[in-house]
Amino acid sequence: MIDPFGDSKLLTGHEIDDNFERGITLQCAEELKKQLNNVLPDIRIVLTRVPGETIQPLQNASFSNRLQADFYLSISFYHEQEIPSHVSLFYYLENTTDLWHRHNSLHFYRAEQAHLINIKTSKSIGERFLETLSNSSINSVFVTTGLFGCPYKQLIGVQAPSIAIEAGLQKKDDWKYLISSLITCIKSTIKNDSENQSLARG
Amino acid sequence: MKKMLYVIICTLLLSIGSIFFFYQESWFVFFIPQKQTNTRSATHACSSAKEVTLWAWNNNSRFLKKETAEIIYGPDITQNIKLLLNSWFLFLEEEGLTDKQIIVQSVALSPCATQAFISINQYPFDKSASTHHKLMLIESLLKTIKENDIHILFIRLLIHHKPLIDDHLNFDVAWPVQGYLA
Numbered sequence: 001m002i003d004p005f006g007d008s009k010l011l012t013g014h015e016i017d018d019n020f021e022r023g024i025t026l027q028c029a030e031e032l033k034k035q036l037n038n039v040l041p042d043i044r045i046v047l048t049r050v051p052g053e054t055i056q057p058l059q060n061a062s063f064s065n066r067l068q069a070d071f072y073l074s075i076s077f078y079h080e081q082e083i084p085s086h087v088s089l090f091y092y093l094e095n096t097t098d099l100w101h102r103h104n105s106l107h108f109y110r111a112e113q114a115h116l117i118n119i120k121t122s123k124s125i126g127e128r129f130l131e132t133l134s135n136s137s138i139n140s141v142f143v144t145t146g147l148f149g150c151p152y153k154q155l156i157g158v159q160a161p162s163i164a165i166e167a168g169l170q171k172k173d174d175w176k177y178l179i180s181s182l183i184t185c186i187k188s189t190i191k192n193d194s195e196n197q198s199l200a201r202g
Numbered sequence: 203m204k205k206m207l208y209v210i211i212c213t214l215l216l217s218i219g220s221i222f223f224f225y226q227e228s229w230f231v232f233f234i235p236q237k238q239t240n241t242r243s244a245t246h247a248c249s250s251a252k253e254v255t256l257w258a259w260n261n262n263s264r265f266l267k268k269e270t271a272e273i274i275y276g277p278d279i280t281q282n283i284k285l286l287l288n289s290w291f292l293f294l295e296e297e298g299l300t301d302k303q304i305i306v307q308s309v310a311l312s313p314c315a316t317q318a319f320i321s322i323n324q325y326p327f328d329k330s331a332s333t334h335h336k337l338m339l340i341e342s343l344l345k346t347i348k349e350n351d352i353h354i355l356f357i358r359l360l361i362h363h364k365p366l367i368d369d370h371l372n373f374d375v376a377w378p379v380q381g382y383l384a
Binding site: 076079093145151154 | 265329330331332334337371372
């Protein structure tokens with residue numbers, strides 16, 4: 001599931017090159033979906049919103065949880081004047097002790113604790129994304145600032161392994177440089193996941 | 203006679219209603235003065251100047267900046283936090299890391315004194331700031347609290363005593379003083 005930041009009403013986001021973030025993230029998400037469908041035709045990719053849609057709090061999380069998404073990616077951008085542009089990765093963490101959590105399927109989890117279910121997977125996917133994005137042969141445009149666990153609002157209540165990516169754009173179309181790197185990241189995540197599954201099956 | 207009674211009752215109810223309405227809209231504020239002269243003088247007697255370390259995230263050079271300042275430390279933790287953070291915000295302003303004049307209005311502690319509710323006068327971040335920048339700014343605030351003998355575990359940031367609302371970071375939860383980068 002791909003979550004482009006923003007909605008049609010209140011969440012306009014940052015201003016980038018006389019455009020609102022919400023429009024740019026949607027363009028990026030649509031292009032990412034299109035290219036991923038070409039590269040990975042067996043995978044169903046869902047966007048959390050369509051143009052003109054208003055999003056209520058926790059609506060995307062509820063959508064993702066009901067669809068039982070395997071992976072949730074939130075995309076956001078901000079305006080960066082200087083070169084090189086930076087890219088940061090986030091996963092949801094409310095407290096540093098969250099990483100000690102052991103999932104018990106019989107537990108009731110509050111919406112704010114939903115991230116605990118797959119927190120270790122989220123972190124490892126984030127580390128893989130960071131490793132891929134730090135590779136200059138894959139991503140030569142954006143400099144990575146790191147992977148951060150923090151209370152990142154767009155990931156509240158999402159059960160699936162989830163990460164958020166935030167990139168600095170000089171011009172409104174600079175997101176295009178990020179697409180191929182993101183596809184490589186997602187492909188390597190899927191490859192790793194299928195390897196782990198086949199290992200588990202023995 | 204009955205008409206007169208109705209008029210009196212209506213006027214009375216209207217007045218009571220107006221008072222409640224004005225109170226709810228904060229047009230009236232009731233303040234009960236307390237005798238604090240003795241406490242203040244006792245607090246003043248225990249206060250002393252202390253050198254504190256202030257940390258700030260510099261987005262351009264991408265590292266944490268450090269500076270020392272002297273503030274008056276007393277036995278009241280809330281007052282210490284208020285003074286410390288006011289000098290931290292001043293440090294940010296002097297270094298050109300913010301162009302806002304942010305002031306800590308008040309600080310309150312939770313009943314078990316592990317959580318501090320810090321109310322500031324305005325949204326502390328630049329509107330165009332990245333989440334990374336905002337996170338690092340809060341991290342430097344947490345580091346400043348942690349490294350200056352303020353014995354609390356969590357903070358909650360408020361603006362004018364109401365929750366701080368940010369598009370990217372969730373301030374509805376308590377932020378650990380330990381920070382997320384430790």
